[in-house]
Amino acid sequence: MVIGRARRSEELGETLLPKRIALPIFASDPLSSVAYATQEILLVLTLGGLAYLHFTPWIAGAVVALMTVVVLSYRQVVRAYPSGGGSYAVVSTNLGPSAGLVVGASLLVDYVMTVAVSVASGVDNIVSALPSLADYRVLMALGFVGLLTALNLRGMRESGRLFAAPTYLFVGGVLIMIGTGLLRYLLGDAPVAESSAYGITPQKNDVDLAGIALVMLVLRAFSSGCTALTGVEAISNGVPAFRKPKSQNAAYTLAAMGIIAVVLFVGVTTLAIVANVHIADDPCRLTGLPHCAGYPQRTVIAQLAAAVFGGSHSFGFYYIQAATALILILAANTAFNGFPLLSSILAQDSYLPRQLHNRGDRLVFSNGIVALAVVAGLLLYVFKASVSSLIHLYILGVFTSFTLSQTGMVRHWNRALCTETDPVRRRRQHLARAVNSTGAAVTGLVLVIVLATKFTQGAWLAVVAATVLWLMMRGIRRQYDRTSAELAVTDPRQDSVPPSRVLAIVLVSTLHRPTLRALAYARAFRPDHLEALTVAVDQESLSTLRRQWDDFDIQVPLTVLESPYREITRPAVQYVRSVRRDGPNDVIAVFIPEYVVGHWWENLLHNQTALWLKSRLLFTPGVTVTSVPWQLSSATSPRRPIARAPGSVRRGEPPNTAKHITAHAASQPPDTQ
Known part of the structure; x- marks a missing residue:
């Protein structure tokens, strides 16, 4: 009743995805991140009160530029490595197995964090609309993880059909909100957020910052805004799931995802500046707010919906909140597709237990789906489904894979240029190498920034988890190699001698x-x-x-x-x-x-x-x-x-x-x- 009847192996071709379904399956995470990426920038900048909010458009511009470079870079990856594996395949081939394992471990950890953060953020938006549900935050989060697990066990194509409508409803609703809000601004009736009347008391250590301290605050806000890039690599991991021509369809889907994500992120950030949204990590830092203790602050996108559509009881407000909560929860589906695919490839290479490479009754990698659900559920339970607590463990693995994969692509094009003689192809390869070189340099810089600004706030846990996973995978490979060597036939006659x-x-x-x-x-x-x-x-x-x-x-x-x-x-x-x-x-x-x-x-x-x-x-x-x-x-x-x-x-x-x-x-x- 939950998973459906078993499917024959010959039906695998029927599960391949057209672009319209592949987009919500693989891109729901980066598309949904606009619901909290702007908020994460504002939360960091308001540590110093209202004095540093003027950096918001510059930080948003830097995030958009970075996203453009990463999307262009990964379009090169899906064309050069159409067999799937994404960053892991690129790095393993061009930089060696150990570096490939670093990417594999980092992405597996980050996929777990994607599920935890997306579901927790979705629950936050539900609580923003219905504050009475705040006490059931953890229970709701675990229930949504269980629901996503069941849907994905039914099969990628079926889950994609279910997830397509909420994704497109969210994109359409946010575009209408952005368009309506900016139109009101141009007509002289700018929307005003409910928090615009509140000031923000700066934290003691973040008052009147200058020099390096100010730079570090801005860089920290930028690293938080980079959550908008999570999930971009999922399409490169899932190329085999596309219909033919696989790499071309994956490249088109990646481009569409990048364009939509940039438009939504820029629109929400612009509208937040216009509506004068104020948000703080602690409600009691909002000056003028009575009874701040236990006050559930509305998310940035909830405040914008209320400001644009005429209050927190309007149809538009509830529509945006419902669509946002749905896509944030369904954004975890990007990880539910990326994690099993990547773990299957790692298992095929003998770095993870072979059971993760086996397909289940519905032709999906069921063991990987269940493993992801269990670990993500434990994280949500331990951290009480708090986005603020989980977000610091996030995105480190993504930028590790970004940096190493683009470096690997540079080596890939260097080798290709050594043998290519056609002038037209050489020009294309030179251009591709330039794109990947830029991507490697930019994402490497961002990786250093993210590591420096988030390490002491909890990112060290992600580093430890990835390191332990890397060591474990190397140990599994050694065990498989020892067993294979021991079982290998060296002398058939001797091994066939009867007792x-x-x-x-x-x-x-x-x-x-x-x-x-x-x-x-x-x-x-x-x-x-x-x-x-x-x-x-x-x-x-x-x-x-x-x-x-x-x-x-x-x-x-x-x-x-x-x-x-x-x-x-x-x-x-x-x-x-x-x-x-x-x-x-x-x-x-x-x-x-x-x-x-x-x-x-x-x-x-x-x-x-x-x-x-x-x-x-x-x-x-x-x-x-x-x-x-x-x-x-x-x-x-x-x-x-x-x-x-x-x-x-x-x-x-x-x-x-x-x-x-x-x-x-x-x-x-x-x-x-």
């Missing part, structure tokens, strides 16, 4: 039908030697077993191990290992009768000794363990059939009806794809 003998041991506790089936199954293998093994912890039970063994005339020798300390697992394992030591070229086949139950709670009553024995014997070289199941009536009773759609398959449905399961004790590869 000298096959010695079969059937573990027996009591003589019942499962035991007889296990003995019969072991005989069917025609081993060189067959024996039954029991561990005597109770002399009365042992006497009963021996009497039954003789009465039924079972032609299999019964070996009895005495256990004065009433242990079963250790004596049995030691005996098997001793047999193995006596014949190092032999294979010991251990057969264990097991019950198959129909209810989970029945497992608590049966098979505990068998599980312990298997877990110990699996680490013994030259020993195979075969479970011989006996289905109890609860497992074989007829059940009501489950209605399924034509052509669909049930999750976990076995490929055949074999009744036995064999677990080999020899070392197995880390995955069984």
Whole structure:
């Protein structure tokens, strides 16, 4: 009901995206960031009161210039690397695997932060419209993460159709608000924000700043405004999800995203200046505001909507708030698409568990989606869904990937120019190299600014998380490499030599039908030697077993191990290992009768000794363990059939009806794809 029926692998082509759906899927994050990017600039500048607000248009202009350079740079990336992977693929190819891992780790951390910040910001806008919901902030945030997870598990195309309408409604609504507000300004009836009458008390350390201190404040405001660039790289990671021609469609979508984001950001910032919006990190710094304690300040975009459309009870105000809250929450969908795609590529390169590369029932990377939801949900819970607390951990990873990917693209064009002879292509490559060189220089400078201004305010947590993730991925790769080297065939003839003998041991506790089936199954293998093994912890039970063994005339020798300390697992394992030591070229086949139950709670009553024995014997070289199941009536009773759609398959449905399961004790590869 939630995820939908399973889809066949052949249907993968039907999930590819046209540009009109790809835009809201991959660009909802940068488009929605206009709802808080301007606010973040104002929050920093008002640390010094109202004296530094005149820097707002200059900072906004710098952000727009930076966004233009980054969009142009990433258009080069999607054309040069149409197979996807974005910054990770570019950096790994041109700067080496270690640098590529830095980008991968940084982006994974930043995708988690995108979900947390976007959902928290969306909840903020809901609280701005309905202040009575402030106490349920965390609960609402976790609920929205769960909803996004379910929608994305249904599939990228289906979630895109659902997300397209809110994205386009938000863009249209904000454009109408900007147009209406600026038209009123030109006609002499400029909108006035509800906070324009309040002054702002500067913080003690931010009064009358000059020189380096003032520069640092402006740079800090600029770094906060750079949140408008988050998610720009998602399109370059998701090129394989586009319809053909993939790279061309991705480049067009990237250009459309850049143009819309710039127009919205410039419009909202201009309108905030015109409407004289005042906002502070602490409501009690707003002079003239009575009862400031616990006062829920409205967001910048909420104040603009109220000023333009005639108050906080107008239709336009509620429309903008609803559309903003929706797109901010859906902006997390950019990460829900980027994170699984990137983690799948990293898993394919053996830097993350291989399970992250597997597609789920709906042909999406389900494991990556669930992992992202869990980590983002934990962050929202720990930081109480506070945008102010989460925002400082944000955007550091984005600019790390920006800088390294543009540097990698410069090396890419340098190599291409060494072999290209066509003059027309050389001119294009020179122009592309110039664009990427500019992008590398500018984003590198911004990375230094962001690191310097945000490090002590919480960005160090993002640095630590990315470093730990980088080390973990290198460790995973080493483990996979060691396993592959160990399992590689070096001498096929030697590895194919059959064992000298096959010695079969059937573990027996009591003589019942499962035991007889296990003995019969072991005989069917025609081993060189067959024996039954029991561990005597109770002399009365042992006497009963021996009497039954003789009465039924079972032609299999019964070996009895005495256990004065009433242990079963250790004596049995030691005996098997001793047999193995006596014949190092032999294979010991251990057969264990097991019950198959129909209810989970029945497992608590049966098979505990068998599980312990298997877990110990699996680490013994030259020993195979075969479970011989006996289905109890609860497992074989007829059940009501489950209605399924034509052509669909049930999750976990076995490929055949074999009744036995064999677990080999020899070392197995880390995955069984």
